[in-house]
Amino acid sequence: MASPSDQELVFSFLGNTARHPGVRRIDTHAASVFLIGDRALKIKRAVRLPFLDYSTLDRRKAACVKEMEINHPFAPDIYLRVVAITKAPDGSFDVGGSGTPVEYAVEMRRFDDSQTLDHLSRRQQLDVGLGERLAETIAASHAVAVRSSSNLWTDSIPIWIDAFVASFRTVSRFGETEVEELRVLCHSAFARLRPLLEQRAKDGHVKRCHGDLHLANIVLIDDKPVLFDAIEFDDRIATIDVLYDLAFPLMDLLHFAQPVAASHLLNRYLSTAAPDQTGGLAALPLFMAIRAAIRAQVFVARFDRLDAEHSDADRSATIETAESYFQLARSLIRPAEPRMIAVGGLSGTGKSALARALAPLLVPPPGAIVLRSDVLRKQLSGVEETERLPAEAYTPESSARVYRELTTRASRVLSQGFTVIIDAVFARSDERQEIHDLAKRLKVPFAGLFLVADLRSRQERIHHRVADASDATVGVAEDQEHYDIGGLDWLQVDASGTAETTLDRSLSLLRASA
DSSP: OHHHHHHHHHHHTTOOOOTTOOOOOOOSSSSEEEEETTTEEEEEOEETTOOOOOOOOHHHHHHHHHHHHTTTOOOTEEEEEEEEEEOOOOOOEEOOSSSSEEEEEEEEEOOOGBBOOOOOHHHTTOOTTTHHHHHHHHHHHHHHHHHHSHHHHHHHHHHHOOOOOOOOOOTTTHHHEEEHHHHHHHHHHHHHHHHHHHHHTTTTTTEOOOOOOOOOGEETTTEEEEEOOOOOHHHHHHEEEHHHHHHHHHHHHTTTTHHHHHHHHHHIIIIIOOOGGGGGGGHHHHHHHHHHHHHHHHHHHHHHHHHHHHTTHHHHHHHHHHHHHHHHHHHHHHOOOEEEEEEEEEEESHHHHHHHHHHGGGSSSSSEEEEEEEHHHHHHHHHOOOOOGGGGGGHHHHHHHHHHHHOOOOOOOOOOTEEEEEESOOOOOHHHHHHHHHHHHTTOOOEEEEEEEHHHHHHHEEEEEEEESSOOOOOHHHHHTTOOOOOOOEEEEOOOSSSSHHHHHHHHHHHHHH
């Protein structure tokens, strides 16, 4: 067994700049990471905490093995092996030597930590497609995660709520009225959602997930998001509803003022990556609020651990971050009135671009759920989103089926408290009337936007499409010029300019009609 003093000797060896030039050490409450050349060595600290016990060498070795087991599937190019730190008879240390193991480390391939998503967010360097790529990565991890039908996950939620509320009551900057409001809203939401959460567990949506998907645990490598540092010390903490796993990066993107990326992440996850998860949308505000509150709790605890050696700026920044997450939790749990927006127009008018731009601007956060007829048609036909369909897939009967399914899915989203944007041509008056009638039945505000642009502009846009779900061609656009649109009582938007201009015009019309 290695004592804490032995571990400090190991840390001194690894941190020795003469032996390891340019070494950099990063400490957390549970681990110390040494960045040496193109490798990183992560060692569990000899500590015993309420939620983990690394107090013996055997426990630390087991934790390293578990970390490899959990994280290698997420990031096989990062997590390399568990390696012993050995001590020779002469008292010298080595990494993977022939002496006696006195410590164990997870050896990882070093990556550019300036490319973690928290750093990219701070620098405003998240491109619009990153949210979609992240959705595919997270959905892929959920697809292979091990299922659990236990209700332990559901039963733990009120315990977590009480725990973060108790921690907030120790912080003078958090008003008691605000803390109590958060407590009441979270417990009320949980009581209302409990039957749904228990049913989702029975249906297999509770799995052994990553569990700690804040933005600092996602790194961009070769333009692909890679998940790392998953929870390894307690399967119970990481065995959660997959939407609770997704809620962490969604919430954190909102914290870092990246609503567009959050909207793309959620919509891609639900539309193509994991469409079977739409039925759990009602729980997402609670999930995100809990994630934000627990993140605030983490920073409160971090503030409490700061000693006199830390600057006033460090202490101020830490408690301000805690307060920011606390206020985000309060905003996420507040109920918001959903609405329905239908975006119609002939091919090439920019419907999909407008729908994507509108989505993050609508409540509740992270924005509206976009239902696109072109994507849905491909799903109903059982083909990939960008695979071209034959002409028979566009018969009146098949199109009617698509619009019926759009209506069904819109109803499902709205009934769970989320705003929906339906993106389809809506060339027929009965199609427009049916979607309007749905809004009336569900008693939600409705707005129909119909985009118009000249043929040349539409054909030019269609010609430049790349890897898009739409099968429309320049010939289709010309044929559509002869459509009988019928009486149009929707808001007509001149979409002949840029996407930004179309968005501004649409927002003005929506505000005027509200």
